[in-house]
Each structure stands twice: as structure tokens, then as C-alpha cells.
Amino acid sequence: MPVPVQVTVTGPGGTSNGVTYTYAAGPVLSAVSPSQGPVSGGNTVTLTGSGFTGATAVQFGPTPAVSFTVGSATQITAVAPPGSAGPVQVTVTGPGGTSNGITYFYVGLPTLSAVSPSQGPASGGTAVTLTGTNLLGATAVKFGTVDATSFTVVSAIQINAVAPPGSAGTVQVTVITPGGTSNGVPYTYAAVPVLTSAVPGQGPLGGGNTVTLFGTGLTTTSAVHFGSTLAAFTVVSDTWVTATAPAGSAGAATLP
Template identity: 50%
Template sequence: MPISPNQGSTGGGTTVTITGTNLTGTSAVHFGTKSATAVTNVSPTQVTAVSPSGSGSVGVTVTTPGGTSNPLSFFYVGAPFKSSLSPVSGSSAGGDTVTVNGTGLSTATSVAFGPNSATPTVVSDSQITAVVPAGSGGTVGVTVTTAGGSNNGLSFTYIDAPTIATVAPTAGAASGGTAVTITGTNLDSTEEVGFAGIPAPFTVINATTVSAVTPPGTAGAVDVTVTNAGGTATAGDSYTYVAGPGI
């Protein structure tokens, strides 16, 4: 006579299905010494019931006019505890893999990032990973759901990819050292500015402006890129290195 699921929250409230024979007329289902609620005799071979609160491992029995069944094991699981999340930010497009550390995570079935959920991979009772679903820019709560219940308290920040509107000036010495102002959107979280793929020193002014100093380059037009956790914006051939004069 199997029971599914065979584990649930210490606070009770888990709906279980018990399958067996001669279950017609079921009058009670007990979890240890406690009576289950919402007992429903679905068929002669199936009964559903809602677990009461409890702890540890208990025997589940079904009582009918014919007597009481043999016990089945049911395990009470405490709510999970989350201690850390890494990384704590990523692209609004989703796709980043995050690691959640804590306790009681071995029965994790869902990790929700705000209103969007992901199915976790259980590494151990103290660690799970999940691929972040797509979301909107901003910070959301992270909720882990296990057989023992749900727990939140950590947060993840979605970062929108940057865009580039203008690069000024559009040309400078191939020896580098030219101060360039880049305007666009979502620039306050800039992690790197590049000229032809070469990282440049930069300063974030605000969400729409970044100032950078060009590194040395080869004469000709090059791409300018701005990168943050949300992605990379590329302004193709938007800056031109000019060779110095020769005599």
C-alpha cells in the first residue's frame, strides 16, 4: 500500500494519496497518533488525506469497517533555510546559473525569482543550483520551496542590457588618451568599456552617461562596446583612430 508523497511539512497541510485494496468505507487516516483531515475515499483502491502537523518519521494507517491497515512511513520535513545566493545579479534575459546555500534543500522542487519560477538541481542538502528565468530590471525576492515548505529572504537583481546612443568625439589619436563620452541607457551598471575589444579606463556618470579614456589603437574605425551583467552593447565603427603625422 504505497503513499505519495511520503514526506511533507512539519506544519502539516500536505495532501497525500494512499493506494491499496479494500479501502471502501474508510473512516479515518492517522499519521502516528494524529488524525488526518479532509479524508476522501476516492475509490476502493485509493484514499486521499491531508497530513496533520508532526515531526520525524511516523506510520500512516487507514481504518475501514474491516479494521486498520499496516503502517506506511511518512517523513516530516522542516522548512528550508537559505544562507546565501551567488551571484546576486544577472541579465534580465535570464540564463545565469545561481547557487543557493543553506539547509534542508534536498527536497527542493522550485526556486522562484519574483513571479517567475525555475526547477532546481539538488547538489546536496545544503546546496542547490538553478537557471534564472527571464525577468524585468530590478530586485526581486528569491523563494525556495521544498517538501518542508517555502522560505524567502534572499534577493536577486535583474540588470537590463546597456545601449549606446552616441560616442563623442568620434575620432582621436591612435596613441590613445582621448576622453570620450558615451551616452545611452542602463549605463550605471557598466562593468567594462572597450575600443576594438581593448578595455579602457572609464567612469560612470549616471544611468545614461559613461566617460572613458581611449587606449592606444591602430589607425581606422573601431567598435565601441559597453558591458554590464545584462549584456554588451556595440556601436560598430563608431570611433576612429587617427595616425599621428610623420615628417
């Protein structure tokens, strides 16, 4: 508790009236929450402790807080200034002096350089590996606006994630950490391929003839089967694949 005393002056003519002077206990910090934030600053942190009444400054290392509000003798809210990646000591200065320091970490902005594989089915479930920098402490991995089904932070440069379901097309994969939101890297949801026809619809038992397959979602074709037999093929467009029929037995072969 602040302790007030009366200050007086004594001279040949006597002793003056008293004026109040208060001995204030020095501020003490016990916690900073959150204890980390982006190097760009701007996030609000809550300082708890004691002796905050009349605080005149809050410092993040050598840099003053952008602003601060004394909520009570035990709590201050402050806006972190920009800083360099790494730890600094947060302190409070008041009439009783400067507090002890509590560590606050400035976290670098995460960056993504690749996602592998970079495509998968619209049904989701594909295990992907994200590589980049400053990925420790990730709190979310997003495929567009949708959270990954799950993710594991392997290291500062790698995250393993499972793609959620999505609509056919390309989305941006991003990572969120206390340092902010990363740049996006593209991930493509491939539509389930649909075949509408095979021209010609028949050929010799010995195979070897060219068959043109028409349909949709064929751009990412990775295999063509005549029944259970693989065929050589060329993707011409999203709606057109040419294949060389393998040898077969008399009868109809299903093109899955």
C-alpha cells in the first residue's frame, strides 16, 4: 500500500504546514498474456501483478508500448509495439520505480514455400506436407476458408496436415501462428472423373488400336484401365483422353 507522509519545513520562524508525499511500492509483474505475438506488433496483451496504480510507462524491451491502460492496481492492458523476432523483457514503470521483467516473444511471420502433393480428391482425406519457415506454434492450417481435418507441427519448417473436403478447383493453403498468417500456396481439389463415351466402342482382341475417351474431370488422369488391364494413355484436355487398348478377351470391358 502507498504510504503518505507530511513534508514540513522548519526555520527560525517555526515549522510550516505539511504537504503530502506518498511512498509508493514499486510495481511487480507476475504474468504477460499472451506471452508472444507478431513482429509487426499491434496485439493487445494483459499484464498482471501489483503496484500498477499511477504507472507512467510500459516497455517491451527498449521500446514503449504503443498504448496502455491501467485497469487496476493489479492489471494493465497494453498494445505491443513492433519488434524483432526473439525475446524481450516487458516492464512497468510507476512512481515507485520499475518492475521486474517478464519475457515476451516476438514471433516471425510464417511463410509457406510448398504443399506436397499439391492436389487431391474433392472428398478430402489427402495427407499433405507443408514446408516453409516460422511454423512452430501453428494454431491453424486452412485450405481456403476451411480448417484442415488435422495437422501436426513437425518442426519450424514442416507441418503435416490432412486436407478437408472441398469443391473442385484451386484454394490457397495458409498457416496461422502467433506471428500472423502466412502467404498462401495453391492446392487443387480434383473433381471425380466422369466418362461419357469411348470411340470406337470396340476393337480387335490383340489390342493396339487408339480409343478416344470423352468425359469431364480428366485433366488429372493417372491411370486408364480396360477391365483390370492398364493402358497407355495421353491426356489431351479436361474432356478428352486418348488410350491404346491392351489385348483382351472377347466381350465387353468396363472403363472405370
